[in-house]
Amino acid sequence: MKKNITIYDIAKEAGVSPATVSRILTGATAVSPAKRERVMELIEKYHFRPNALARALTVTQSHLIGMLVADSGNPYYISVFTAIENEAFKRGYATLMMNTHSTPSFEIAMLTKLRELQPDAIIVCGGRIDLEQPDPAFISLLSSVRESTRLIAGSRCPMPGVPGIAIDHRASMELAMKHLMGLGHREIGFIYTGIPYYGTQQRLARFREIIQERQLPFREEWLIHVPAYDAASGRLGAEKLLQCQRLPSAILGMNDMVSAGILRELNHRGVKVPEDISVIGFDDTFVSSITSPELTSVSYDYQLFASMLLDAALYTGPIDALPSDQLVPVFITERNSCRRV
Amino acid sequence: MKKNITIYDIAKEAGVSPATVSRILTGATAVSPAKRERVMELIEKYHFRPNALARALTVTQSHLIGMLVADSGNPYYISVFTAIENEAFKRGYATLMMNTHSTPSFEIAMLTKLRELQPDAIIVCGGRIDLEQPDPAFISLLSSVRESTRLIAGSRCPMPGVPGIAIDHRASMELAMKHLMGLGHREIGFIYTGIPYYGTQQRLARFREIIQERQLPFREEWLIHVPAYDAASGRLGAEKLLQCQRLPSAILGMNDMVSAGILRELNHRGVKVPEDISVIGFDDTFVSSITSPELTSVSYDYQLFASMLLDAALYTGPIDALPSDQLVPVFITERNSCRRV
DNA sequence: TTGCCGTTTGCAAACGTTTATGCGAAACGC
DNA sequence: GCGTTTCGCATAAACGTTTGCAAACGGCAA
Numbered sequence: 001m002k003k004n005i006t007i008y009d010i011a012k013e014a015g016v017s018p019a020t021v022s023r024i025l026t027g028a029t030a031v032s033p034a035k036r037e038r039v040m041e042l043i044e045k046y047h048f049r050p051n052a053l054a055r056a057l058t059v060t061q062s063h064l065i066g067m068l069v070a071d072s073g074n075p076y077y078i079s080v081f082t083a084i085e086n087e088a089f090k091r092g093y094a095t096l097m098m099n100t101h102s103t104p105s106f107e108i109a110m111l112t113k114l115r116e117l118q119p120d121a122i123i124v125c126g127g128r129i130d131l132e133q134p135d136p137a138f139i140s141l142l143s144s145v146r147e148s149t150r151l152i153a154g155s156r157c158p159m160p161g162v163p164g165i166a167i168d169h170r171a172s173m174e175l176a177m178k179h180l181m182g183l184g185h186r187e188i189g190f191i192y193t194g195i196p197y198y199g200t201q202q203r204l205a206r207f208r209e210i211i212q213e214r215q216l217p218f219r220e221e222w223l224i225h226v227p228a229y230d231a232a233s234g235r236l237g238a239e240k241l242l243q244c245q246r247l248p249s250a251i252l253g254m255n256d257m258v259s260a261g262i263l264r265e266l267n268h269r270g271v272k273v274p275e276d277i278s279v280i281g282f283d284d285t286f287v288s289s290i291t292s293p294e295l296t297s298v299s300y301d302y303q304l305f306a307s308m309l310l311d312a313a314l315y316t317g318p319i320d321a322l323p324s325d326q327l328v329p330v331f332i333t334e335r336n337s338c339r340r341v
Numbered sequence: 342m343k344k345n346i347t348i349y350d351i352a353k354e355a356g357v358s359p360a361t362v363s364r365i366l367t368g369a370t371a372v373s374p375a376k377r378e379r380v381m382e383l384i385e386k387y388h389f390r391p392n393a394l395a396r397a398l399t400v401t402q403s404h405l406i407g408m409l410v411a412d413s414g415n416p417y418y419i420s421v422f423t424a425i426e427n428e429a430f431k432r433g434y435a436t437l438m439m440n441t442h443s444t445p446s447f448e449i450a451m452l453t454k455l456r457e458l459q460p461d462a463i464i465v466c467g468g469r470i471d472l473e474q475p476d477p478a479f480i481s482l483l484s485s486v487r488e489s490t491r492l493i494a495g496s497r498c499p500m501p502g503v504p505g506i507a508i509d510h511r512a513s514m515e516l517a518m519k520h521l522m523g524l525g526h527r528e529i530g531f532i533y534t535g536i537p538y539y540g541t542q543q544r545l546a547r548f549r550e551i552i553q554e555r556q557l558p559f560r561e562e563w564l565i566h567v568p569a570y571d572a573a574s575g576r577l578g579a580e581k582l583l584q585c586q587r588l589p590s591a592i593l594g595m596n597d598m599v600s601a602g603i604l605r606e607l608n609h610r611g612v613k614v615p616e617d618i619s620v621i622g623f624d625d626t627f628v629s630s631i632t633s634p635e636l637t638s639v640s641y642d643y644q645l646f647a648s649m650l651l652d653a654a655l656y657t658g659p660i661d662a663l664p665s666d667q668l669v670p671v672f673i674t675e676r677n678s679c680r681r682v
Numbered sequence: 683t684t685g686c687c688g689t690t691t692g693c694a695a696a697c698g699t700t701t702a703t704g705c706g707a708a709a710c711g712c
Numbered sequence: 713g714c715g716t717t718t719c720g721c722a723t724a725a726a727c728g729t730t731t732g733c734a735a736a737c738g739g740c741a742a
Contacts, residue, residue: 003488005489049453049456049457051457051459052458052459053394053403053459054398057392057394057395057398062394064458073419073423078414081413085438085439085440086440089439089451089454094437094439094454095437095439096435097426097436098435098436099423099426099427110430113430114435116392116393117393117435118345118393118394141388148344148346231627231630261631264631264635267633286572289572290572290602290605290631290632291633292605292609292632292633294605
């Protein structure tokens with residue numbers, strides 16, 4: 001086991017120096033056709049591939065991208081991760097993904113571990129970096145990491161030297177509201193998750209603003225707080241919703257999972273969607289097409305998002321030349337959970 | 342940028358040799374308390390962490406686990422990957438995941454790339470390794486990889502020297518059928534995906550066997566073939582189902598996504614589940630709790646699965662001492678998609 | 683003081699690459 | 713035919729660790 005053949009073995013058998021083999025592998029300089037051929041044959045014969053770790057050590061580039069995601073069970077992060085993994089592979093990079101389960105101590109442990117592996121960049125998606133009041137210990141670690149490794153946030157990021165690329169959450173709320181208003185809805189509720197992440201807050205803030213701006217009739221009971229970004233929370237939220245004195249004609253869920261839960265619970269209680277009430281979601285993950293009815297949801301172009309993140313991650317110029325806050329545009333995908341009133 | 346501090350920098354500033362710093366880091370030998378303290382302080386001060394790549398090079402152990410999965414958008418693989426990532430982290434390993442999109446050329450390219458990164462083991466989940474007739478080019482690459490890297494299949498594996506750990510697909514079908522029969526069903530259909538993966542075939546084979554053994558009334562039209570493991574295929578399958586001369590009283594979907602599609606389509610066509618027909622799924626991913634009605638599904642203990650895979654991956658003894666085919670036990674999680682008849 | 687033993691420590695080689703440097707030979711211009 | 717340029721290639725140093733070996737050190741018994 002672990003009897004890896006090396007560039008030396010190839011060189012010896014071909015009767016050339018290791019340097020020549022390396023040159024053939026990297027294609028840096030010309031080598032004579034005769035030797036090239038001889039070496040290539042041996043490479044094929046042994047299925048030889050250079051040790052990427054050793055290479056990384058000399059060229060000080062690992063061609064690894066680290067990712068720290070808050071919850072790899074959440075369809076949103078799955079979409080993001082899958083898109084990044086794709087795009088990175090296309091560009092010749094491998095992806096190291098670690099899942100923090102939104103746990104502060106894991107965030108620190110995993111970032112530490114991730115850094116040891118010398119990725120060329122680390123993309124932090126979700127978690128405390130997006131908090132209104134970030135954890136000082138985490139921030140301190142981040143800024144130390146930033147000294148040696150390019151750091152990118154998949155959200156807005158308050159740290160200098162750490163470009164943030166975020167979904168345009170304000171626009172997403174606008175779009176959802178416009179869509180509903182376009183269908184004639186004026187009484188709209190929102191089942192939201194209130195962890196003080198920036199994105200979340202933005203959605204909530206914009207929701208209230210629009211209610212104001214458009215002078216929509218509104219009742220505080222239509223603004224329902226739930227603990228998590230999952231289906232159970234959606235069900236809980238829907239349960240609370242049904243206790244309202246008066247029902248809104250449409251309800252927004254914080255994300256697809258929450259909205260899926262809402263649909264589930266409403267259905268369970270005999271409330272028909274979209275006949276009795278319209279429901280809309282955010283993120284447009286694969287969840288939106290398996291709910292019943294299928295969920296209208298605010299969408300993002302995950303490939304574009306991934307591509308923006310990687311552009312920033314792999315950008316080699318001075319860090320200040322990178323825009324520090326970019327937004328990913330949003331659009332809406334209509335399915336069957338909203339109706340005209 | 343990339344001004345990484347090294348063990349040398351620490352050593353110089355502490356007035357000791359690099360070897361001493363290394364010994365403190367690894368805890369291999371005793372070093373005098375005075376020096377230890379001095380060095381530790383500097384390590385804290387600079388947030389120093391040793392370069393894992395360099396370390397891997399000398400100890401010929403990367404503490405990396407490679408994973409090749411067939412489709413990272415499929416909830417089953419997400420569950421598997423998440424479980425492995427978790428368990429690996431607990432054991433001090435990082436995970437490199439690559440997604441082949443079930444594309445043969447990607448399988449080869451990604452396995453090649455993965456191997457370059459010198460993971461201590463590679464776990465191959467799904468894809469051509471599980472085919473009845475595996476692709477010779479892929480097999481040849483696999484057996485070359487096996488020379489230097491421990492290789493584990495997350496399915497049954499026909500290759501010698503590659504232990505396979507698989508869900509017990511035969512038992513899963515048995516369980517699903519027993520459950521339905523226990524509820525009084527005798528007319529049972531199966532919407533299955535017919536790609537000739539071993540697992541798939543096992544489920545189908547067992548299905549037919551049970552029909553025989555139990556002398557269940559059966560019509561060929563109840564065995565419906567669909568192209569993929571997704572919700573669209575489920576809908577397609579349900580559509581075909583409704584064209585049957587006579588409907589079965591229960592229907593199995595190939596996995597949760599297919600079953601979710603079935604539920605969707607039946608609902609759409611006004612067929613009530615479970616009143617008119619019972620539906621059951623496989624894999625018990627998070628999908629089964631967001632469908633309506635919630636889906637009864639055959640479950641696996643993903644943590645156990647991950648743990649078995651890692652035990653095999655990290656096992657350092659002779660390869661022949663490893664059992665070559667282990668099965669992951671299955672159980673059933675009841676929800677609301679089946680009823681007594 | 684000497685010798686011995688056990689602990690702590692430094693030196694240097696090794697892991698598998700890439701790449702700067704320089705050298706010999708071939709090719710060129712005259 | 714002779715300098716001069718070009719080309720192909722080998723040598724060796726470097727990347728940042730770990731670790732075998734041997735030397736230094738300190739304590740203690742003789």
